[in-house]
Amino acid sequence: MTTDSAPTESYVFQGTINKKMPQVLRGKGVRMTIKKDGKVYEDVIDGVTGAAVGALGWGDEEVLPIINKAASENTYSFPSLIGNQASEDLAKFYIDSSPKGAFSAALWCCSGSESNENALKIIRQYQQERGRPEKIKIISRDTSYHGFTLGALSISNCSRFNAFKEICIPQELCLKMPACYPYRYQKKGETEEEYSQRLLDTLEKMIVDNDPNTVSCVIVETLPGSSLGTAPPPKGYLPGIRALCNKYDVIMMLDEVMCGTGRSNPNGKLNCWENFLDPKDAPDIQTVGKTLGSGYVTIAGVLVGPKIRQAFVEGTNSVFGAQTYSSHGFNCAVALEIQKKIARDGLTANIFKMGNLMGEKLQKALLSEDNIVGDVRGIGGFWSLEFVKDRATKEWFPVELDVGHRFQDICFQNGLNVMGMQGNADGHNGDISLLAPAFVITEKDVEDIVEIVIKSVGQLSKELKTEGKW
Ligand SMILES: Cc1ncc(COP(=O)(O)O)c(C=O)c1O
Numbered sequence: 001m002t003t004d005s006a007p008t009e010s011y012v013f014q015g016t017i018n019k020k021m022p023q024v025l026r027g028k029g030v031r032m033t034i035k036k037d038g039k040v041y042e043d044v045i046d047g048v049t050g051a052a053v054g055a056l057g058w059g060d061e062e063v064l065p066i067i068n069k070a071a072s073e074n075t076y077s078f079p080s081l082i083g084n085q086a087s088e089d090l091a092k093f094y095i096d097s098s099p100k101g102a103f104s105a106a107l108w109c110c111s112g113s114e115s116n117e118n119a120l121k122i123i124r125q126y127q128q129e130r131g132r133p134e135k136i137k138i139i140s141r142d143t144s145y146h147g148f149t150l151g152a153l154s155i156s157n158c159s160r161f162n163a164f165k166e167i168c169i170p171q172e173l174c175l176k177m178p179a180c181y182p183y184r185y186q187k188k189g190e191t192e193e194e195y196s197q198r199l200l201d202t203l204e205k206m207i208v209d210n211d212p213n214t215v216s217c218v219i220v221e222t223l224p225g226s227s228l229g230t231a232p233p234p235k236g237y238l239p240g241i242r243a244l245c246n247k248y249d250v251i252m253m254l255d256e257v258m259c260g261t262g263r264s265n266p267n268g269k270l271n272c273w274e275n276f277l278d279p280k281d282a283p284d285i286q287t288v289g290k291t292l293g294s295g296y297v298t299i300a301g302v303l304v305g306p307k308i309r310q311a312f313v314e315g316t317n318s319v320f321g322a323q324t325y326s327s328h329g330f331n332c333a334v335a336l337e338i339q340k341k342i343a344r345d346g347l348t349a350n351i352f353k354m355g356n357l358m359g360e361k362l363q364k365a366l367l368s369e370d371n372i373v374g375d376v377r378g379i380g381g382f383w384s385l386e387f388v389k390d391r392a393t394k395e396w397f398p399v400e401l402d403v404g405h406r407f408q409d410i411c412f413q414n415g416l417n418v419m420g421m422q423g424n425a426d427g428h429n430g431d432i433s434l435l436a437p438a439f440v441i442t443e444k445d446v447e448d449i450v451e452i453v454i455k456s457v458g459q460l461s462k463e464l465k466t467e468g469k470w
Pocket residue numbers: 051111112113114116145146147148221225226255256257258259289290300
């Protein structure tokens with residue numbers, strides 16, 4: 001650790017306004033150098049890669065030539081007038097890397113929020129194209145997050161939505177079904193399948209009560225992340241949603257912005273839903289982002305299934321509206337080469353194995369000791385810890401203790417970057433911490449992460465006990 005006297009005043013309108021956020025100086029693989037409050041911290045292990053963004057790890061030496069080539073070969077054009085081959089190639093790559101027949105087209109944009117905005121508009125136009133304009137209601141979930149733009153917030157339900165709900169899409173159109181959250185809501189004695197069925201019965205009732213002729217789509221995060229924290233769906237849940245969507249002629253949309261594109265895929269490929277759904281039960285439309293560009297380019301996308309594409313082709317054969325930087329050739333070219341490298345090096349298989357190893361080690365160590373961790377859950381490269389005051393009752397800590405962020409600070413002081421969050425239990429209460437390391441992690445990195453997490457949990461538990469708060 002070294003110190004310097006750089007000014008701390010900030011000109012960036014983000015996070016804390018009048019004070020510089022911790023600054024990243026550089027990164028190499030799964031480690032980074034960060035300047036915080038004038039001190040430089042070397043070799044911080046990046047346990048969460050920003051917001052589950054990094055797949056390759058930082059400073060990958062193959063990426064620089066990829067970027068140079070993409071910059072020299074791509075000229076900007078406005079995508080709805082003049083296209084580019086890189087966006088075509090990336091779309092074909094994603095389609096070919098997904099189960100056969102799942103997707104047949106893709107739209108590329110610059111953030112997960114935008115991808116969900118675009119998906120909502122595509123679904124709206126789909127219903128118009130096929131002569132069902134009265135289908136306008138969207139069903140998503142309690143305790144969900146789909147992005148920070150107003151449309152994406154309207155289908156979310158969390159503290160970020162609460163802060164802006166008065167200016168969001170009226171909630172009569174954006175209905176919310178219960179969260180799928182086994183740790184808190186699966187009843188004692190209820191099997192996974194029974195819990196799924198209870199949720200599905202509620203969804204079906206919601207569709208019927210709201211007139212199926214007016215219901216357009218159901219949207220869920222395959223594996224929720226920055227909402228309630230990586231709770232894998234129980235057996236039968238996603239297939240059940242698929243069946244209800246088929247029954248009532250409703251679009252099934254999955255948001256895989258955070259959990260997808262290799263982060264939690266069991267087959268060395270891309271989609272998280274392949275853990276839970278047969279290829280024949282693929283979603284009709286899906287959003288992706290984050291690891292697609294692995295932090296090197298700002299790219300996200302909407303994958304469009306054959307049913308939706310066909311309705312457009314048989315209708316107006318055009319997508320209404322466009323954004324200046326959709327299908328950005330440079331971004332697409334870089335993302336494609338990054339994805340090819342991930343596939344070539346078997347990195348998705350690596351993170352699935354290493355991530356599960358990390359999760360199992362944490363479950364074993366943390367849940368067998370007396371500490372503030374109530375649950376350790378996740379799959380592949382995406383895990384979270386949930387903190388509780390009382391394991392038996394699952395009572396959460398008072399909000400003002402800000403346990404999630406306090407845990408994040410302790411981990412940082414111990415040399416590990418994690419993301420602490422609050423509001424997982426009901427949009428306001430509850431503390432979690434997310435882990436989403438780069439796909440390149442080794443067994444040694446896993447051991448280092450696990451060691452620091454265990455140490456930090458012990459430290460925070462002890463502090464809270466000393467303060468009389470636990
Ligand atoms: C499931 C999900 N959807 C959408 C988004 C929004 O993505 P972005 O922050 O790139 O706009 C996020 C961000 O965390 C997310 O977790």
